Amino acid sequence: MGVSGVLSRIQELQSQLGLNPMSVDPNNTVVNGSAGAKGDKTFASMLAGATDSPLVPTAGGGTSGGDVVAAAKKYLGTPYVFGSTDPAKGLDCSGLVQRAYGDMGIQLPRNSWQQAKAGQPVASMAEAKPGDILAFDSPVDHVGIYLGNNQMIAAPKPGDHVKIQKVYETPTHIRRVVTDTAAVAAQNLASVRPAALSGSGALAGVPYGDLFVKAGTKYGISPKLLAAVAKVESGYNPQAVSKVGARGLMQLMPSTAKGLGVDNAFDPEQAIFGGAKLLAHNLREFKSLPLALAAYNAGGGAVKKYGGIPPFAETQAYVPKVQKALAALGG
Missing domain, CATH: 3.90.1720.10 (endopeptidase domain like (from Nostoc punctiforme))
Known part of the structure; x- marks a missing residue:
């Protein structure tokens, strides 16, 4: 990195530390502002003081x-x-x-x-x-x-x-x-198997809990994941209709519903089984829970086009919402 790069980095750090523009004199003393008043700390000591605390990111579960x-x-x-x-x-x-x-x-x-x-x-x-x-x-x-x-x-x-x-x-x-890809892949595979959950009691109190368990068992995915998607998509409202025409408990577009063999998206059983079929397909294709959810929201084509979660505000917000709902269900 050249001198200009070093100076740019110093300016970046100054901004984060809340300092005025500064230079460093030959004695390594910080000189702040146009008045040239010397500070009582070196740049190195100021930086060290600013980085004492470890930084922990807000992580999205299931990401590899x-x-x-x-x-x-x-x-x-x-x-x-x-x-x-x-x-x-x-x-x-x-x-x-x-x-x-x-x-x-x-x-x-x-x-x-x-x-x-x-x-x-x-x-x-x-x-x-x-x-x-x-x-x-x-x-x-x-x-x-x-x-x-x-x-x-x-x-x-x-x-x-x-x-x-x-x-x-x-x-x-x-x-x-x-975590590394192999560990997450194993975790994802485990999470989509019915054995990862107990029976319908695992969704006690959740609307249509028995249907989530039945659909999860049929398509080999987590009933809690299905319930979390339904919670975010419709708030468990089987008559919900979005502004773009998505319908029912799992908010299936008419063309998507038809492709999944769903004749009536307002029927809770058909909707849940259709949503389970779609999610199971996405999990097999993308081998990642966040990408599978992104594909459910924005379509698999968009995930492939952008090589990850598409840069759509709705999709960017949707994935962590479902993950949060899943965590709330103990998934």
């Missing part, structure tokens, strides 16, 4: 490192623009990381030095998994997302763009915010 990688890859070619978090304008390194995780419903802090404290530490590159955050230098001035095979995706520097590159040096920090 592979999901994060897929989300990041859709920004390949986006120009590097320092300070930008808007991919339509450009992204800097930490903006890319924040955006990719945000697409998965996981809220990360804005700056690279903060992201280097998110999640849990990973001891070495030998233990790094796809989706892990790689941070470089001390203080941290660059981050990327690990892809595996000693490669990462990053927004490297001004004049460059988001791209895949080798991990050019040993990271100073490796952080894991989500």
